[in-house]
Amino acid sequence: MVFAVVSLVTALAAPGAFAQLAPVEPASPNAEGIRDSYLFVSIFVVAIFVLVEGLLIAFIWKYRRQKRARFDDGAQVHGATNLELVWTAGPVLVLAAIAAFVFVELPGIKNVPAAGASGDLEIRVTGRQFYWQYEYPNGVIAVDRMRAPAGVPVRLVVTAPDEDVIHSWWIPALGGKIDAIPGRVNETWFEASREGVFRGQCAELCGAEHARMLAEVEVLSRAAFAAWLEERRDEQTAGTSELGQELWEGVCAKCHGLAGEGGIARRIAGSTILQDPEAVEDIVRNGRRTMPAVGAGWTSEQIEALTTYLQESPPSGN
Numbered sequence: 435m436v437f438a439v440v441s442l443v444t445a446l447a448a449p450g451a452f453a454q455l456a457p458v459e460p461a462s463p464n465a466e467g468i469r470d471s472y473l474f475v476s477i478f479v480v481a482i483f484v485l486v487e488g489l490l491i492a493f494i495w496k497y498r499r500q501k502r503a504r505f506d507d508g509a510q511v512h513g514a515t516n517l518e519l520v521w522t523a524g525p526v527l528v529l530a531a532i533a534a535f536v537f538v539e540l541p542g543i544k545n546v547p548a549a550g551a552s553g554d555l556e557i558r559v560t561g562r563q564f565y566w567q568y569e570y571p572n573g574v575i576a577v578d579r580m581r582a583p584a585g586v587p588v589r590l591v592v593t594a595p596d597e598d599v600i601h602s603w604w605i606p607a608l609g610g611k612i613d614a615i616p617g618r619v620n621e622t623w624f625e626a627s628r629e630g631v632f633r634g635q636c637a638e639l640c641g642a643e644h645a646r647m648l649a650e651v652e653v654l655s656r657a658a659f660a661a662w663l664e665e666r667r668d669e670q671t672a673g674t675s676e677l678g679q680e681l682w683e684g685v686c687a688k689c690h691g692l693a694g695e696g697g698i699a700r701r702i703a704g705s706t707i708l709q710d711p712e713a714v715e716d717i718v719r720n721g722r723r724t725m726p727a728v729g730a731g732w733t734s735e736q737i738e739a740l741t742t743y744l745q746e747s748p749p750s751g752n
């Protein structure tokens with residue numbers, strides 16, 4: 435008990451500690467709505483905590499034994515109509531205030547805003563063991579790191595393949611969690627208010643390498659995003675994009691290690707299979723014994739990107 439109090443007090447005394455108790459600095463209107471709701475609820479939480487603990491201490495003091503004999507009862511008190519009315523009506527009013535506030539905020543958190551003059555952008559987000567795959571309207575594919583424009587509503591269509599498990603998309607600065615469920619399509623959105631890199635994490639325990647299922651959204655200016663998307667499209671067609679490296683690092687390395695040195699799955703550095711595009715395609719599309727079909731449904735561009743990467747930069751093993 436004493437230890438708990440001491441550690442709580444020291445934790446709160448650290449600079450910026452209170453800020454750390456609040457959700458991260460929002461960078462999208464829906465994340466703002468979530469944080470505002472959190473802070474609104476916190477007002478009551480803190481007030482009730484102080485009231486209850488304050489009364490507790492006051493009563494312990496006021497009704498202490500003093501000179502009364504050890505086993506004598508204290509004065510008996512019965513009935514206090516006004517007090518009873520207050521502690522019945524008070525919580526009702528508090529709950530009504532919280533419910534009203536949340537219902538006002540909720541549409542702004544949940545609903546994708548109507549597209550502006552520039553139209554919105556839709557990105558398909560697929561959660562798989564243990565990576566996030568993004569598909570842009572022009573066919574560009576990326577893994578784990580999403581690029582998005584600032585100031586544009588981005589609609590995320592979130593799902594998982596039938597043979598996979600449930601994951602949960604969550605970039606705290608850009609909004610709430612949304613589950614990626616096999617065979618179901620969920621929608622969420624963000625409209626990034628500033629450029630920067632916003633980090634998140636799969637928020638649903640999804641298997642051995644769940645902790646490494648990190649996600650990032652790199653928010654660029656509109657012009658920079660448009661340029662990136664177009665360039666990536668061209669590079670992807672020409673087979674010179676970073677997609678191959680993204681696939682190796684985002685997919686294979688999570689189980690086999692960044693240098694193929696082995697992890698939760700065996701070492702594959704130096705394996706001749708990796709130099710044989712057809713063998714790689716087969717194993718990646720169909721799995722092999724205990725290896726799941728991590729690339730089922732991949733486009734031929736994806737397969738080519740990976741096999742080219744494996745030939746150009748074979749995993750070194752250390």
Ligand code: HEC
Nearest residue numbers: 685686689699700702705707708718722723724725726728
């Ligand atoms: C979910 C974890 C996981 C991921 C992701 C994964 N693998 Fe595997 N991989 C395994 C396991 C487990 C085995 C061992 C299979 C067996 O023999 O039972 C394996 C075996 C292999 C082998 C050796 C096969 C053989 O017969 O010798 C190769 C090559 C391979 N993986 C390539 C890849 C490539 C390329 C990727 C990325 C596209 C990848 N793996 C992604 C789990 C994974």
Ligand SMILES: [Cu+2]
Nearest residue numbers: 601636640647
């Ligand atoms: Cu996951």
